[in-house]
Amino acid sequence: MTILLEVQGLSKNFGGLQVSSDISMSLKAGDRCALIGPNGAGKTTFVNLVTGVLPPTAGAIRLDGRDVTKLSAADRVRRGLIRSFQVARLFKSMTVREHMELAVLQRDRRTFRLFASVAKTAGLADEVAECLGLMGLGAAAETPVGSLAYGQQRLLEIALALAMRPKVLILDEPAAGVPHSESQRILDAIDRLPKDLAVLMIEHDMDLVSRFASSIVVLAQGKLLCSGATRDVMADPRVREVYLGSRANAH
Numbered sequence: 322m323t324i325l326l327e328v329q330g331l332s333k334n335f336g337g338l339q340v341s342s343d344i345s346m347s348l349k350a351g352d353r354c355a356l357i358g359p360n361g362a363g364k365t366t367f368v369n370l371v372t373g374v375l376p377p378t379a380g381a382i383r384l385d386g387r388d389v390t391k392l393s394a395a396d397r398v399r400r401g402l403i404r405s406f407q408v409a410r411l412f413k414s415m416t417v418r419e420h421m422e423l424a425v426l427q428r429d430r431r432t433f434r435l436f437a438s439v440a441k442t443a444g445l446a447d448e449v450a451e452c453l454g455l456m457g458l459g460a461a462a463e464t465p466v467g468s469l470a471y472g473q474q475r476l477l478e479i480a481l482a483l484a485m486r487p488k489v490l491i492l493d494e495p496a497a498g499v500p501h502s503e504s505q506r507i508l509d510a511i512d513r514l515p516k517d518l519a520v521l522m523i524e525h526d527m528d529l530v531s532r533f534a535s536s537i538v539v540l541a542q543g544k545l546l547c548s549g550a551t552r553d554v555m556a557d558p559r560v561r562e563v564y565l566g567s568r569a570n571a572h
């Protein structure tokens with residue numbers, strides 16, 4: 322399988338504080354990987370480094386075989402490294418469909434002026450309908466974003482990311498805040514994502530991790546504690562001690 326994301330020796334210092342230390346990992350097409358670790362382990366910083374929000378102090382990031390370490394976050398997005406959007410930042414009065422159309426148009430760099438005419442083209446409508454259908458949001462297409470149930474908002478975040486045509490998709494606690502009874506709906510939608518995508522999910526909930534992930538990367542104190550197949554990592558005494566042992570403090 323093609324390696325889509327390769328991170329080598331990634332480190333980040335904030336002044337004298339080393340927040341990420343020599344982290345290496347890779348994702349292949351089709352991987353479903355959970356990124357876990359106790360609070361403050363450096364998960365968010367790691368994702369910010371990978372996506373280009375923060376420049377690393379050292380290390381390299383390759384996306385689908387190309388070195389993107391020095392590329393801007395926007396350039397990485399254009400090359401298919403996509404992190405899910407936050408619906409909270411969207412326009413509450415615009416419908417789900419309108420947001421999706423805008424995302425596709427932005428991806429294709431078409432101008433807003435063309436929006437009215439282009440929106441009517443079959444290709445755009447089909448693509449939007451397909452993404453919404455995959456996420457189980459077809460029936461909510463004409464609903465204003467502000468009226469969506471919280472679980473639907475979280476699904477829309479993934480649909481918008483999908484509209485960017487990701488090769489590597491990073492999801493940040495996609496079921497956080499969703500009642501436990503509804504989290505399966507989100508996992509089912511994630512399960513329907515294209516199989517050749519690599520998905521990296523930051524997740525605190527070990528029940529969700531075990532249902533989603535085929536592999537796990539564990540960070541602790543900014544370092545890679547271990548990584549590997551889900552069953553092996555969950556059985557690793559170091560993980561149980563360092564991660565599960567501090568679950569009482571997790572949010």
Ligand SMILES: Nc1ncnc2c1ncn2[C@@H]1O[C@H](COP(=O)(O)OP(=O)(O)OP(=O)(O)O)[C@@H](O)[C@H]1O
Binds near residue numbers: 358363365
């Ligand atoms: N800009 C910054 N300047 C200084 N220290 C920072 C900065 N950003 C993060 N840190 C520190 O880096 C460490 C890792 O933070 P990070 O948010 O990456 O962890 P995390 O694993 O995502 O935690 P959580 O699960 O609580 O979100 C923390 O100790 C944090 O205080």
